[in-house]
Amino acid sequence: MKRLLYVLLLLPGLAQAGGTISASGARFRYLLPQIPAGGYVTLKNDRDHKIIVTGASSPACGMLMLHESKDESGMAMMMAVKSVTIEAHQSFSFAPDGYHLMCDKPLMKIGQMVPVTLAFADGTSMVIGFQVGGAGTQ
Numbered sequence: 001m002k003r004l005l006y007v008l009l010l011l012p013g014l015a016q017a018g019g020t021i022s023a024s025g026a027r028f029r030y031l032l033p034q035i036p037a038g039g040y041v042t043l044k045n046d047r048d049h050k051i052i053v054t055g056a057s058s059p060a061c062g063m064l065m066l067h068e069s070k071d072e073s074g075m076a077m078m079m080a081v082k083s084v085t086i087e088a089h090q091s092f093s094f095a096p097d098g099y100h101l102m103c104d105k106p107l108m109k110i111g112q113m114v115p116v117t118l119a120f121a122d123g124t125s126m127v128i129g130f131q132v133g134g135a136g137t138q
């Protein structure tokens with residue numbers, strides 16, 4: 001029953017909250033259960049004010065974090081960030097080389113669609129269906 005509910009909630013790579021935030025290209029790059037999976041998605045904020053993403057969660061992840069990749073004098077570094085701000089009428093991409101979602105202890109299979117809930121600073125949240133891909137996922 002719970003599974004059916006997920007299916008009804010999830011449109012492939014598309015979701016809306018309040019009619020004014022949309023998501024596209026939502027995907028995980030999954031390798032193995034013991035390797036964190038990167039989560040990527042483009043969010044479009046059509047509201048007249050900025051939105052602040054303050055967290056993420058998913059039943060398909062032991063823990064899901066907001067991360068930023070940085071190149072510090074030739075060394076690839078990753079660190080957790082507390083929030084990500086998307087200005088009014090702007091798009092923002094979580095992508096392999098910058099801000100991304102980091103799914104620790106992934107519980108997913110290639111080909112699945114798994115739900116991710118993004119939490120916003122105003123107390124609202126949004127559920128997005130993420131397509132699970134393999135090593136070739138960009």
Ligand SMILES: [Cu+2]
Nearest residue numbers: 067068078102
């Ligand atoms: Cu990371």
